[in-house]
Amino acid sequence: MxxxxxxxxxxxxxxxxxxxxxxxxxxxxxxxxxxxxxxxxxxxxxxxxxxxxxxxxxxxxxxxxxxxxxxxxxxxxxxxxxxxxxxxxxxxxxxxxxxxxxxxxAAQNHYRLTPMGTLKATWLTMDGYVRATSDEGLAWKSVVLMNAEGFLDFYTQFIVDELRKKGTTCRVSNFSLAALDNIRNNPTEMRSANIARIFDKEENIAALAEIIARGAGDAEAVLLPAFLGIDRADVLDELKRRTSREIAIIATLPPSVPGxxxxxxxxxxxxxxxxxxxxxxxxxxxxxxxxxxxxxxxxxxxxxxxxxxxxxxxxxxxxxxxxxxxxxxxxxxxxxxxxxxxxxxxxxxxxxxxxxxxxxxxxxxxxxxxxxxxxxxxxxxxxxxxxxxxxxxxxxxxxxxxxxxxxxxxxxxxxxxx
Ligand SMILES: Cc1cc2nc3c(=O)[nH]c(=O)nc-3n(C[C@H](O)[C@H](O)[C@H](O)COP(=O)(O)OP(=O)(O)OC[C@H]3O[C@@H](n4cnc5c(N)ncnc54)[C@H](O)[C@@H]3O)c2cc1C
Missing domain, CATH: 3.50.50.60 (FAD/NAD(P)-binding domain)
Structure with a gap:
């Protein structure tokens, strides 16, 4: 050959x-x-x-x-x-x-939010991720962090603590969803890539949109861990369209769904x-x-x-x-x-x-x-x-x-x- x-x-x-x-x-x-x-x-x-x-x-x-x-x-x-x-x-x-x-x-680095809640300078960030123009803090004063119950690779308290130091109040809201029960029953399966496969399906996007609409309250933005869209890039757009809310993604520990x-x-x-x-x-x-x-x-x-x-x-x-x-x-x-x-x-x-x-x-x-x-x-x-x-x-x-x-x-x- x-x-x-x-x-x-x-x-x-x-x-x-x-x-x-x-x-x-x-x-x-x-x-x-x-x-x-x-x-x-x-x-x-x-x-x-x-x-x-x-x-x-x-x-x-x-x-x-x-x-x-x-x-x-x-x-x-x-x-x-x-x-x-x-x-x-x-x-x-x-x-x-x-x-x-x-x-x-390349003219100006921006800041990404790490899974530990800190802000780190970088060049390009995947569309829809939390970004900040300086390391002083986010644009929002109050956010809600919505996490799937039992998700292993995401530690919400680090994020809550770090955001508080930078002037943003972060409320945590854990949700459960019938479609996740299968993988939740086996704790080692509750990883970002497996969750993302579930949220690639239309009916589960609709269910998540309802959860967001119900749980977001008066927060300026909804933050979700990066467990969306492994095989399709439009899941976040779909959620935003269905809820009319500001929604942004935070990186998790590996495996990396965006990667x-x-x-x-x-x-x-x-x-x-x-x-x-x-x-x-x-x-x-x-x-x-x-x-x-x-x-x-x-x-x-x-x-x-x-x-x-x-x-x-x-x-x-x-x-x-x-x-x-x-x-x-x-x-x-x-x-x-x-x-x-x-x-x-x-x-x-x-x-x-x-x-x-x-x-x-x-x-x-x-x-x-x-x-x-x-x-x-x-x-x-x-x-x-x-x-x-x-x-x-x-x-x-x-x-x-x-x-x-x-x-x-x-x-x-x-x-x-x-
Ligand atoms: C764990 C980790 C996380 C990182 N995260 C980031 C990040 O978030 N942002 C950032 O800017 N940088 C990050 N980096 C830096 C990273 O090195 C680069 O971002 C980049 O992805 C590296 O790409 P690469 O193609 O050079 O090497 P790799 O991604 O390492 O790819 C090398 C490939 O070669 C294959 N290979 C090796 N030997 C052989 C062989 N003999 N025959 C055939 N195939 C072979 C391997 O299987 C692998 O697929 C990270 C690095 C690591 C190690």
Missing amino acids: RYDTIIIGGGLSGLVCGLRLAKAGKRCAIISSGQSALHFSSGSFDLLAATADGEHISSPSEAIASLVERTPSHPYAKIGAEHFVATAEAAKQTLLDAGVRVEGD IRAQIALRRAFERAGGVYMLGDTVVGYDEREGAIERIYTVNHGNIGFEAAEFVLATGSFFSRGLVADRQAVVEPLFGVDVDAAADRADWYTRDLFEQQPFESFGVASDEQFHALRGGRAVENLYVCGAGLSGFNPLTEGCGAGVSMLSAVRVSDNILKK
């Missing part, structure tokens, strides 16, 4: 890259082992929320020049300060075109554009010729190889096994390409859990065009994008999804330019 491009890893980065290539007419396949970080997503996509020293950034587009100057090994430095805003806009447009409804701007919905939407858009998505298969080997990757092999296809002109490594970081650490070294396990990591194990982490962790910045070494390096030399038909890149700290800098998407945009552009 031969493709123009094969992407290894079908998370946010692999999908953004693949979608752009497929739309440009490239014959493109994505091979992906399993779940991606999107299944754990907050419903927001971070671009740049702080400097490497933890200093707060309110405008990514204004801060980028100084970041590039101070950290030339950052993936954003390879994109270039002058291309940063346009690349971010192209990434956002890729989401919108796939039907992932997001709001936000899963984004993953499904991106995959469908990729397939609609002609791409081939192979889920549940793992790339385990490759052949090379004169320093270039010729074909790859997967678990499911055994000795039947997949050939392509270009390959993209989008296998993520430690979380998705795109990087692996043993007692001696941090390695990229598939191609064995160079990894930027501290040589001494003692320098991989700091003992204080809340301190910045050096291993967060470890990743695959790449050149200015995002070619992977081996022995310090670029592998001309192997690109790398996403969380597996080196040179950034997604937690300290608040830039995880941004690096994944912007590097994917840049890699797809570089391949198309070839």
Whole structure:
């Protein structure tokens, strides 16, 4: 089987890259082992929320020049300060075109409400989620938080306490619904994704709308945990239409319904554009010729190889096994390409859990065009994008999804330019 491009890893980065290539007419396949970080997503996509020293950034587009100057090994430095805003806009447009409804701007971060009730700076937030323009508080003075009885992954008291500190009174109203009884009987089933499947059905949306209409009282807004709309994006609109109330969503602990919905939407858009998505298969080997990757092999296809002109490594970081650490070294396990990591194990982490962790910045070494390096030399038909890149700290800098998407945009552009 031969493709123009094969992407290894079908998370946010692999999908953004693949979608752009497929739309440009490239014959493109994505091979992906399993779940991606999107299944754990907050419903927001971070671009740049702080400097490497933890200093707060309110405008990514204004801060980028100084970041590039101070950290030339950052993936954003390879994109270039002058291309940063346009690349971010192209990434956002890729989401919108796939039907992932997001709001936000690279010129100004906004704030999202975390499951702990705190406000955190971010770039894009899924449509319908609670957002604030500053970390001082929400626009509402009184809200009602409606939660399904027995829902495991949502702690209302944290939210009530934090909102009170910021000047919003939050009343909690738990509801039960006959349609939820089946999953409630088995406590481990009462998870956001299962609840969302129930609320994807028309009759249950109608029942929830009645509960909201009865229970909202005089609150300015109704808040619901993110257990709506796993396979359809219009459940919130439907509830608003039926109740004529202001309703907004708060992220829950994983699994992430908005993240899963984004993953499904991106995959469908990729397939609609002609791409081939192979889920549940793992790339385990490759052949090379004169320093270039010729074909790859997967678990499911055994000795039947997949050939392509270009390959993209989008296998993520430690979380998705795109990087692996043993007692001696941090390695990229598939191609064995160079990894930027501290040589001494003692320098991989700091003992204080809340301190910045050096291993967060470890990743695959790449050149200015995002070619992977081996022995310090670029592998001309192997690109790398996403969380597996080196040179950034997604937690300290608040830039995880941004690096994944912007590097994917840049890699797809570089391949198309070839
Ligand atoms: C738990 C978690 C939550 C996060 N939440 C957020 C958030 O809310 N907002 C934000 O901005 N950032 C968040 N991030 C940062 C995150 O890294 C990015 O947002 C982004 O989703 C990462 O996408 P990716 O495609 O680069 O990697 P991943 O999502 O990790 O995808 C890599 C994919 O490659 C596959 N794979 C690995 N090896 C192989 C192989 N050999 N063969 C085939 N497939 C393979 C994996 O199965 C996986 O599907 C989060 C990160 C984590 C770990």
